[in-house]
Amino acid sequence: MSEAEVLRAIFSVAFLASVLRVTTPILLPALGGLISELAGVINIALEGIMLTAAFVGVVVSAYTQSPWLGLAAALLASALLALGLAFFHLELKADLILSGLALNLLASGGTVFALYSLTGDKGTSAALASRAMPALNLPFLEGVPILGPILNQHNVMVYIAFLMVGVIGLLLYRTRWGIHVRAVGANPEVAASVGLNVRALRYQALVLSGVLAGLGGVYMSMGYLQLFQRDMIAGRGFIALAAVFMGGRRPLGTMLAALLFGAADALANQLGALQIPPQWVQMIPYTATVSALAIYALSQQRVTTRHRPLMFPRTQTRKR
Amino acid sequence: MTNETMAPQQAxxxxxxxxxxxQIWTVVTRTLTTMAMALGMGFVITALVSPRPLQAYTALLTGPLSSPARIGIWMEDATGLILLGLAFTLVFQARQFSLLAEGQLHLGALVAGIVALHLPLPIGLHLGMALLAAMAAGFLYGLIPGALKAYLGASELVASLMLNVIAQRFYELLLTYWLRPPGAGYNWTDPFPATAILWRPIPDVRINIGLPIALMATALVWLLIYRSSFGYELRVVGANPEFARYVGIPLRRVILLGIAVSGIPAGLAGAYLAMGVHHRLILNISLGLGFEGIVVALLARNNPAFVPLAAFAYSYLRIGGDIMERTAAVGSDLVRLIQAVIILFLTAEALFEQLSHWIARRRHLHVGS
Known part of the structure; x- marks a missing residue:
């Protein structure tokens, strides 16, 4: 092998490993978004829940010096926020999209306000000695060429994210609860008429989606980066929603879509070292998302006229 | 009793x-109660983080009126919010959740800046051309999510949020690689020529002729929504898309144009920030201002006639928040918290149901029958 080839191999292995890293904070909220979408209550607040979890994780881990307590507190906060969203929508009849947006604003303003109150800094939590989640060394991958460097030594949250694809898939398609949730999303009136508790199932789906988004948020500030920055989620919660639709509202498809967005993101990071304006590169993931959204919508329009998620909220069928 | 003595039509x-x-009474009570509740929660939070919460809150609530210069800053800020509130009033009218205002604002500022700096025109024409170009930019950019939604059924919410980031990066790109003076170590352009600046009639007070322009825009948007056939179609599509389809309203075209037209005030808001507030293009020209229009539109109940009032009220809090941060070291982001609470409470339909039932009963008793 020539040196150039070796270099290319290393480059691509490092690149594939980085795809897994940047996919994680899209995949986790995307799985959350998937559950909420299948239950018929799309969670627009994924972005804000991730941001809150990222913040709470950093602060609690800094004060307790335990990343695990940070994780637990972050997940608790995520569940509470999602519960709040569910309460406003299901009990107080608030518009789901607007109240989701309000929670995003609440998180964006609230985290900066709390950060400023705690540290006097409005930008980052650099003043806090926060802890990160550990990286995992899988002994059976040690010394394996190519696969080893790609798959080994990632943050524990990366493995959790990909494990969750299978777990959520089983939960949604192989358990009674999953079948009920999907029934409630497909047709709430029919689900209610056969005795399902629509409201309770939607509560549960929203809270679970919040916890998954929270895992993604914790990874952002305690793995991907090791501090909190204001508005550090940078639209990943919404890219995750795009991944749900592009993935055909199925767990495996959602994962593939998240990987695609992750690849665009990783590419942007790689190109960042080149002599082109960084703004061009930073546009890549977002342009990719809009294009993917358009292509997916186009293909859907050809294939079927059945339930259209998030599209015409009150006119989902197109009768001719 | 009254009803019996009147002719049926009169009754x-x-x-x-x-x-x-x-209904008006309910809406007003509800909006005011919401604001009071949100401010109350803000005070509780302030009390938790500040040793002198009363001083901080006094700064928040009275600061903007404490000097003519501050009143000017308040008016200047409210002008931009009026335009952004109008943008959201238009999209929400059709129940579309396109949040593109932030991106349209950046593009509006960008093209206004390009016209201001690189297109020498006589006085009057220069200003008008820059404003027009900004409005056109906002409209054209809105066609993208509008078409995606109307013709492909793609979520306008996700598309608009992605397009916001793209527009913002594009703005930064042109600013840092082309528009700023070559070799400059800072990220802003030269000041605009006097022909491309919104005039400030009172020396040392920042209020400018953008305010009457924004009020004129308010009247135009009101006419568009309540006195034009397009506005009627927009409202029908928002209220009941099935019915709109049934009576033959071109649903897709209305959605496309609704999202695009809302870009006109949003683009104008961008031009206003460049030509009225900063007098040049700067790197972080918006700082998320595009999203603040949401709360203005909600406070105004999507009625453009109330947008200026809502903008002045909300802007008052924003400026008060800045003053509070400087004088009492309580973060101005508290205002964003208050904003979120206002949105949550205003959209929570059932929250006030009990209250309005109670009021309705009381009024019914008073009318007496």
Missing amino acids: EAFRTQTVRRH
Whole structure:
């Protein structure tokens, strides 16, 4: 092998490993978004829940010096926020999209306000000695060429994210609860008429989606980066929603879509070292998302006229 | 008793009037109660983080009126919010959740800046051209999510949020690689020529002629929504898309144009920030201002006639928040918290149901029948 080839191999292995890293904070909220979408209550607040979890994780881990307590507190906060969203929508009849947006604003303003109150800094939590989640060394991958460097030594949250694809898939398609949730999303009136508790199932789906988004948020500030920055989620919660639709509202498809967005993101990071304006590169993931959204919508329009998620909220069928 | 002595038509008119008055009363009470509750929660939070919460809150609530210069800053800020509130009023009218205002604002500022700096035109024409170009930019950019939604059924919410980031990066790109003076170590352009600046009539006070322009825009948007056939179609599509389809309203075209037209005030808001506030293009020209229009539109109940009032009220809090941060070291982001609480409470339909039932009963007793 020539040196150039070796270099290319290393480059691509490092690149594939980085795809897994940047996919994680899209995949986790995307799985959350998937559950909420299948239950018929799309969670627009994924972005804000991730941001809150990222913040709470950093602060609690800094004060307790335990990343695990940070994780637990972050997940608790995520569940509470999602519960709040569910309460406003299901009990107080608030518009789901607007109240989701309000929670995003609440998180964006609230985290900066709390950060400023705690540290006097409005930008980052650099003043806090926060802890990160550990990286995992899988002994059976040690010394394996190519696969080893790609798959080994990632943050524990990366493995959790990909494990969750299978777990959520089983939960949604192989358990009674999953079948009920999907029934409630497909047709709430029919689900209610056969005795399902629509409201309770939607509560549960929203809270679970919040916890998954929270895992993604914790990874952002305690793995991907090791501090909190204001508005550090940078639209990943919404890219995750795009991944749900592009993935055909199925767990495996959602994962593939998240990987695609992750690849665009990783590419942007790689190109960042080149002599082109960084703004061009930073546009890549977002342009990719809009294009993917358009292509997916186009293909859907050809294939079927059945339930259209998030599209015409009150006119989902197109009768001719 | 009153009803029996009147002719049937009169009685009907009287009832309608009473119902309408009652509805307005409910809406006003509800909006004011919401603001009071949100401010109350803000005070509780302030008390938790500040040793002198009363001083901080006094700064928040009275600061903007404490000097003519501050009143000017308040008016200047409210002008931009009026335009952004109008943008959201238009999209929400059709129940579309396109949040593209932030991106349209960046593009509007960008093209206004390009016209201001690179297109020498005589006085009057220069200003008009820059404003027009900004409005056109906002409209054209809105066609993208509009078409994606109307013709492909793609979520306008996700598309608009992605397009916001793209527009912002594009703005930064042109600013840092082309528009700023070559070799400059800072990220802003030269000041605009005097022909491309919104004039400030009072020296040392920042209020400028953008305010009457924004009020004119308010009137135009009101006419568009309530006195034009397009506005009627927009409202029908928002209220009941099935019915709109049934009566033959071109649903897709209305959605496309609704999202695009809302870009006109949003683009204008961008031009206003460049030509009225900063007098040049700067790197972080918006700082998320595009999203603040949401709360203005909600406070105004999507009625453009109330947008200026809502913008002045909300802007008052924003400026008060800045003053509070400087004088009492309580973060101005508290105002964003208050904003979120306002949105949550205003959209929570059932929250006030009990209250309005109670009021309705009382008023019913007073009218007496």
